Amino acid sequence: MGEEEHRKQIERLSSNAERLASFCKSLIDKNAELAKEIENLNIELNNNKKKLTEIEKKYNDLKLAQAFSSPVSDGNKEAKQKINKIIREIDSCITLLKK
Numbered sequence: 001m002g003e004e005e006h007r008k009q010i011e012r013l014s015s016n017a018e019r020l021a022s023f024c025k026s027l028i029d030k031n032a033e034l035a036k037e038i039e040n041l042n043i044e045l046n047n048n049k050k051k052l053t054e055i056e057k058k059y060n061d062l063k064l065a066q067a068f069s070s071p072v073s074d075g076n077k078e079a080k081q082k083i084n085k086i087i088r089e090i091d092s093c094i095t096l097l098k099k
Contacts, residue, residue: 063078
């Protein structure tokens with residue numbers, strides 16, 4: 001192998017190494033971009049979960065309010081169950097306070 005062939009091989013290796021380094025840098029940049037996107041989506045997901053929880057609470061409150069105002073027996077049954085649950089919770093709190 002002559003000196004010229006060695007020089008060409010070194011140039012090819014050097015060129016390939018530069019391309020590989022460039023490709024590696026682009027992958028690192030893309031990975032950072034995707035990590036940031038995941039973080040943003042997780043934040044958005046958490047916000048949506050909080051909103052859903054708030055909406056579910058409002059819905060349950062509305063359902064309870066309608067149960068109180070509705071002459072339908074199912075609504076009254078739900079309202080009574082809710083009230084009984086609250087009363088039991090209050091009773092257990094009072095019992096704990098007496099101890």
